[in-house]
Amino acid sequence: MPVSDTTLRILSADAVLAQLSALRARQPVKYWAFYSSQLGGIVTDPALMVIPFDDHMVHRGHGIFDTAGLVGGKIYDLEAHLDRFLRSAEQSKLPPPCAREEIRDIIIRTTAASGRRDGSIRYWLSSGPGSLELTPAAGAKPGFFVMVFAGLEYPERWYTEGVRVITTTYPIKPPLYAITKTTNYLPNVLMQMEAKEGGFDNGVFIDPAGHVGESSNMNVAFVTRDRVFKHPKFDHILSGCTSRRLLELAPALKDRGLVAGMSVCDIPVAEARASREMLLIGSSVKVAPIVQWDAQPIGDGKPGPVATALLQLLEDDMRTGDRLIDVPY
Numbered sequence: 001m002p003v004s005d006t007t008l009r010i011l012s013a014d015a016v017l018a019q020l021s022a023l024r025a026r027q028p029v030k031y032w033a034f035y036s037s038q039l040g041g042i043v044t045d046p047a048l049m050v051i052p053f054d055d056h057m058v059h060r061g062h063g064i065f066d067t068a069g070l071v072g073g074k075i076y077d078l079e080a081h082l083d084r085f086l087r088s089a090e091q092s093k094l095p096p097p098c099a100r101e102e103i104r105d106i107i108i109r110t111t112a113a114s115g116r117r118d119g120s121i122r123y124w125l126s127s128g129p130g131s132l133e134l135t136p137a138a139g140a141k142p143g144f145f146v147m148v149f150a151g152l153e154y155p156e157r158w159y160t161e162g163v164r165v166i167t168t169t170y171p172i173k174p175p176l177y178a179i180t181k182t183t184n185y186l187p188n189v190l191m192q193m194e195a196k197e198g199g200f201d202n203g204v205f206i207d208p209a210g211h212v213g214e215s216s217n218m219n220v221a222f223v224t225r226d227r228v229f230k231h232p233k234f235d236h237i238l239s240g241c242t243s244r245r246l247l248e249l250a251p252a253l254k255d256r257g258l259v260a261g262m263s264v265c266d267i268p269v270a271e272a273r274a275s276r277e278m279l280l281i282g283s284s285v286k287v288a289p290i291v292q293w294d295a296q297p298i299g300d301g302k303p304g305p306v307a308t309a310l311l312q313l314l315e316d317d318m319r320t321g322d323r324l325i326d327v328p329y
Contacts, residue, residue: 030150033114057126162291
């Protein structure tokens with residue numbers, strides 16, 4: 001087959017930078033600060049927020065990440081997220097680049113460099129660049145990256161009208177991969193694409209035993225007919241920091257008669273579908289009511305009182321609770 005006569009330019013370093021800047025100018029990105037251990041510092045120009053193409057996180061998915069919220073100039077619940085981050089590192093055989101205290105300090109200082117008081121902070125650990133093989137390159141140093149950005153946004157109707165979900169046709173991840181927060185989100189991506197193609201907002205994984213799993217990048221929970229706040233066990237799904245915090249906050253709703261108790265257990269699909277309320281929970285979405293699952297309404301098909309109350313509890317905790325770290329701007 002003949003080769004076309006199209007000319008491809010050999011780019012200089014200046015031309016590459018110009019093209020990266022042009023690319024970012026065409027994209028509505030809201031990235032405010034980026035730390036790279038590979039660069040040895042922080043950049044604030046989105047065109048410079050890059051990592052090598054042969055980093056194993058890019059071409060093999062050998063990397064982990066986590067995300068913390070930035071609210072009113074304070075970082076929320078960072079210690080819980082760091083606990084999970086370091087567990088994921090160990091499960092992925094990724095040695096941390098430095099001590100936990102230094103990781104925390106880099107996250108806080110990158111946040112300060114952004115100048116932003118509200119948004120999200122995402123951080124990654126990779127096995128580093130140096131080869132295109134399956135195993136990391138000999139002598140490769142782990143890469144640690146931190147980005148301060150605007151955060152994920154969801155439609156207001158998710159909270160006022162509720163979310164519609166489907167049972168995905170894609171299989172749930174095996175427990176080892178589900179409980180480890182790796183950068184390999186292909187099943188999650190395919191599930192959400194499937195949902196949107198079907199006119200829904202998101203999807204739900206079901207495990208092989210017929211129990212409820214999780215959503216694309218969020219946990220799901222339920223309020224049963226007898227008002228028990230139930231959450232799936234964390235042994236085969238991601239241990240959501242927001243879910244775990246809400247399980248600690250939810251007892252405050254008992255005095256208001258909104259919940260009768262809390263339970264973390266296996267939840268059969270039939271029991272879940274019969275619930276009063278179904279909730280999406282995560283650090284970005286916070287708490288959103290699910291009002292329809294496949295063709296069936298949940299409860300009366302409207303957002304319920306527990307979803308509203310839990311969202312308020314979480315937002316109060318994010319602004320005035322005891323899990324806040326001041327950022328030294």
